[in-house]
Amino acid sequence: MILDFPQLISQWETLPVHVFTAHEKGEILTIGAGTASGAVSGAIQGTASGAVTEHWKWPEQSNVDLSMDWKKAARITAGIDVGSVSSQAVVLLDGKLYAWSSVRTGSSSPDSALKALNQALKNTDLTLEKIPYVVGTGYGRVNVPFAKKTITEIACHARGANYMGGGTIRTILDMGGQDCKAIHCDEKGKVTNFLMNDKCAAGTGRGMEVLADLLRIPIQEIGPLSLKVEEEPPPVSSVCVVFAKTEAIGLLKSGWPVEKVLASYCLAMAERVTALLNRIGVEKDFFITGGIAKNIGVVKRIERILGISALNSALDSQIAGALGAALFANALLEKEERGKS
Amino acid sequence: MIANYGYTDGSGEYYISINTSFCAECQTHPCISACPQGVFEMITDDYDEPACSVKDSFRKKLNYTCSTCKPARKSSESPLFLPCVQACVNRAIKHTW
Numbered sequence: 001m002i003l004d005f006p007q008l009i010s011q012w013e014t015l016p017v018h019v020f021t022a023h024e025k026g027e028i029l030t031i032g033a034g035t036a037s038g039a040v041s042g043a044i045q046g047t048a049s050g051a052v053t054e055h056w057k058w059p060e061q062s063n064v065d066l067s068m069d070w071k072k073a074a075r076i077t078a079g080i081d082v083g084s085v086s087s088q089a090v091v092l093l094d095g096k097l098y099a100w101s102s103v104r105t106g107s108s109s110p111d112s113a114l115k116a117l118n119q120a121l122k123n124t125d126l127t128l129e130k131i132p133y134v135v136g137t138g139y140g141r142v143n144v145p146f147a148k149k150t151i152t153e154i155a156c157h158a159r160g161a162n163y164m165g166g167g168t169i170r171t172i173l174d175m176g177g178q179d180c181k182a183i184h185c186d187e188k189g190k191v192t193n194f195l196m197n198d199k200c201a202a203g204t205g206r207g208m209e210v211l212a213d214l215l216r217i218p219i220q221e222i223g224p225l226s227l228k229v230e231e232e233p234p235p236v237s238s239v240c241v242v243f244a245k246t247e248a249i250g251l252l253k254s255g256w257p258v259e260k261v262l263a264s265y266c267l268a269m270a271e272r273v274t275a276l277l278n279r280i281g282v283e284k285d286f287f288i289t290g291g292i293a294k295n296i297g298v299v300k301r302i303e304r305i306l307g308i309s310a311l312n313s314a315l316d317s318q319i320a321g322a323l324g325a326a327l328f329a330n331a332l333l334e335k336e337e338r339g340k341s
Numbered sequence: 342m343i344a345n346y347g348y349t350d351g352s353g354e355y356y357i358s359i360n361t362s363f364c365a366e367c368q369t370h371p372c373i374s375a376c377p378q379g380v381f382e383m384i385t386d387d388y389d390e391p392a393c394s395v396k397d398s399f400r401k402k403l404n405y406t407c408s409t410c411k412p413a414r415k416s417s418e419s420p421l422f423l424p425c426v427q428a429c430v431n432r433a434i435k436h437t438w
Contacts, residue, residue, distance in 0.1 A: 151387045152387055154387075155386075155387035155388070184343075190342075190388065191342050191387070192342055192343065193342065193343040193344075193345070194342070194343075194344060194345065195345040195356070196345070196346075197348055197349060199348040199349075199350060199401050275349070276349070279345070279354070279356075280343075280345065328387075
C-alpha cells in the first residue's frame with residue numbers, strides 16, 4: 001500500500017509498516033518495522049550509525065591444515081552438514097581432518113552447501129571435482145547436489161563426536177539450530193539409542209539468536225555474561241522462544257539486569273535439554289556438539305544439573321555432523337574401492 | 342538401536358520407542374500392517390540395516406494419531422492391547438503414554 005504524505009501523517013501512530021533505507025547502489029542498509037513513527041525512527045537510527053548491527057550473527061570460520069598435502073592422499077572425502085541455521089563442510093585426507101568451515105545457512109540449501117565447501121577449500125588448490133565421495137547430512141541433506149549419499153545427522157554426530165572426543169564417549173547431546181538430540185553410541189561411534197525433539201525451537205541455537213538480538217548482545221558474549229550473576233535466578237517459566245522473548249522483555253522492564261535475564265534463559269534452556277537427556281539416560285563419557293556447545297553459560301548449567309562434566313575437544317563442536325559425514329564418506333569410498341579390486 | 346520418535350509438549354511426552362535390532366531378523370514386519378493409521382514404515386537405516394520407523398509425517402502428532410487406538414485400552418489393562426505392540430512378536434515397540 002502506498003500512501004500520500006497527508007494520509008501517512010494522519011495514520012502515523014497506528015499504521016503497521018516496514019521502512020527501508022538504501023544507499024546509492026540500491027543495497028538495503030537499514031530496516032525499521034512497527035508503527036509508522038517507530039519504523040521511521042528505527043530506520044533513521046540505523047542509517048545514522050551506518051548499518052544495523054545484527055547481534056545474533058556469529059562469525060563464520062574456516063581452517064585448513066597446511067602441513068598436509070592433498071596431492072599425496074589416497075582418499076579424499078568430504079562431509080557437508082546443512083543445518084537450519086549453519087552449514088559446515090569437512091574435508092578428510094585418508095580419514096584425517098584436512099580442512100573445515102562453518103558458515104551461515106542461506107535460503108538455498110544447495111548454495112549453502114557449496115558456500116561451505118568453497119570456504120573450507122579457499123586456501124588450497126583442491127576443488128570439488130577432485131573429491132570423489134561427498135556425504136550430505138543435516139536438515140538440508142537431500143539438497144546437497146554433489147553428495148553421493150545422505151546420512152542422518154544423528155548417525156553423523158555420533159561418528160563425529162567419537163572422532164573428536166574418543167571411543168569412551170557414550171552420550172552425546174547435539175544442540176542444533178532448531179532441534180535438539182540426545183544420542184547414545186558405542187565405542188565405534190555407532191548409534192545405540194537416540195531421542196530427538198524437533199517440535200519447537202526451545203533449547204536450540206535459534207532461541208539464543210533471538211535473545212541476542214533482543215538484548216543487543218553479541219551472541220558469543222551471552223554465555224560468559226550469564227555466569228556473572230552472584231545468585232542463580234529462577235529459570236524463565238517458558239522456554240518457548242516466542243513466550244521467553246516476551247518474558248525477557250518483562251523481566252528487563254521490572255528492573256532485572258541483563259546478566260540475570262541471560263542466566264535465567266540459559267538455565268531454562270539447560271533444564272529443557274537435560275529433561276530430554278534424562279529420558280534416555282546419561283552414561284559417561286558425555287560430549288556436547290552443535291553451536292550451543294560454545295555457550296559456556298548453558299554448558300556449565302547442564303553439567304551442574306547432570307552432575308557430570310562434558311568432555312572437551314580441541315576441534316570446533318559445530319563441525320561434528322560434517323566430520324561424521326566425511327568419516328562415513330571415507331568408509332564408503334574404501335568399501336567401494338575394495339569392491340572394485 | 343533404540344529409536345525414539347515423538348515429542349514432548351505442554352501436555353506430556355509422546356514417544357514411540359522401537360528397538361530396531363530385532364527388525365533384521367523379522368521377515369514379515371507385521372507391525373506395518375497392524376497399525377490402522379499406517380504410522381510405521383520399513384527403512385534402511387544409516388548402517389544399511391532394515392529398521393522399522395515412524396513415518397516423518399506422523400512424528401509431531403503422535404498423541405492425536407494414536408488416539409484412535411488408545412481409548413480402548415484402560416489404564417489397568419496391558420499395553421499389549423495396542424495393535425502395534427501386540428503385532429511385534431519381539432515386543433520391540435513401546436509407547437511412553
